[in-house]
Structures are given as C-alpha cells and as structure tokens.
Amino acid sequence: MTQINTPQDPQRRSLLIGLGAGGLAVVGMTLVPRAVLANPEDVKMAIEERIGDAATMDGRISLELPQIAENGNTVPIAFEVDSPMTESDYVKVVHIFAEQNPLPDVASFYFTPRSGKARASTRMRMLKTQNIVAVAEMSDGSVYMAKTEVKVTIGGCGG
C-alpha cells in the first residue's frame, strides 16, 4: 500500500485505492456475525410496542454500565429511577433494550410502591459495542428514557 504515496498516473492510483477498499470490505464481511442484528430502528419499534406513542422525556433515570466491557457475555447493568415510590407516584416498569444485539429486548422490571426504590441490577449479554436504552413508565403515565454507550471488547451472544 505504500505505493499509493509514490507519484504515479492517477488511473493506477484509483485502481489501487479501489482494491484496498474492496479488500477491507471482504475482511469486514467475515467479521459480521451470522445472526441478523437489531438496529436503532428495531429498538424504536420495540419501545413503541411497550409504551405505544407516549412521548418520552429525558432525565430521572441513571443507568450504571461500564464504559468498556471486556467480556460481552456478562456485563453488569444497574439503574435507578428518581421517584418517591408512594401509592400515588411510583415507577411501574423499566424496560431495557440493546441496539446491536440479535434481539432488541433485554428485560423488563416491574416495581410497586413497596419496592421502596426503583433500582435493580443484573448482568447482560452484549454482542458488540452499542447503546443500551432504558425506558421507565411512571404510575401517572409519563415515560422517561436514557441511553448510554458500552464498548465491548469480546462479544457475547454465541454464534
């Protein structure tokens, strides 16, 4: 590839660049997992399936995920939603979605006023670097959303 930097006729140069790009594309293909991945659009649809067309607001959810996950087979995830958790004002459910896993759904956690805190933690699988989305539905029908990116070193969904 160092030849590209030496002065040559433009046609040959573009041919070399073309070949280089083609080579990269082939390498890229082999890295793509066999399973068809979810994408942000699928996550949007999955969210709509859960909450309908309710408008989502930012805030109130703090998502705790590592910035870099070495092992995508088991990534710790925790969240807490700011709420008084009383009979009249509590968090009903929190849904977690993954934008680049084979399936967008991760889990749904159902709270009650007797939960005391809208906090939960578990461990999840991540196929690759991606955004994790949390959607919280409150008892008054309002919906909050938060998103955070996790870089994954070794993916963990099997294959």
Place this chain on the structure above:
Amino acid sequence: MAKNVKPRVKVPKTAAKGEIIEIKTLISHKMESGQRKDNKTGEKIPRMIINKFTCTYNGVEVFSADWHPAISTNPYMAFNTVATESGTLEFTWVDDEGSTYTKSAKITVQ
C-alpha cells in the same frame, strides 16, 4: 426440568419497620439464548431461558421481571423492597419449559 438448577437468595434476617432492604438473588441456569449453533452439526441450539422472576412478600407481589435471551448465564438479580412486617419472602423463577424453581427466606421486622 433442567439439571443442576440451584437458586440462592440473600435477604437480611432482621430489619427495622419501613427500612428499604436490598435483596440479591442468583440461580444457576445455562440461559441458552437460541442464537448459538452446535459446533459439530451446525444446527441452532434451541432457546431455553428463565423468562420470568417474581418476588412475593407474605403473598403479595413486590417485584417481578421478564427476562429475554440477553440476560447472562446464571442470572443475577438485585432489587429492593420495604420491610413492612415479619414473614416470608418467596422467590420464583420460571423457564421456557414451564419448570418452576422456588426459594424462600424469612425476615423479622422490629
């Protein structure tokens, strides 16, 4: 019934009335995602996960969760509840085959 499924829970033995306590649970389960292929045959290994977790406190549901294949092997679940009265917390896990695993823990509320 899947083999070697062992549920474990960690609940404080005592708590003050109204205190928010943390509960930690762990169950040994392969959580087969349905995405993996058998290396020899190349065929997909069928999905077999725990898809539902529930916690009741003296018979009243206080927390539950739906799990999808993105939940890791040997699923861990931690959450909170208010210590309202002395009694029993019951934990239930249900998998794709309909097998149910349960564990209970006693708590004394002063």
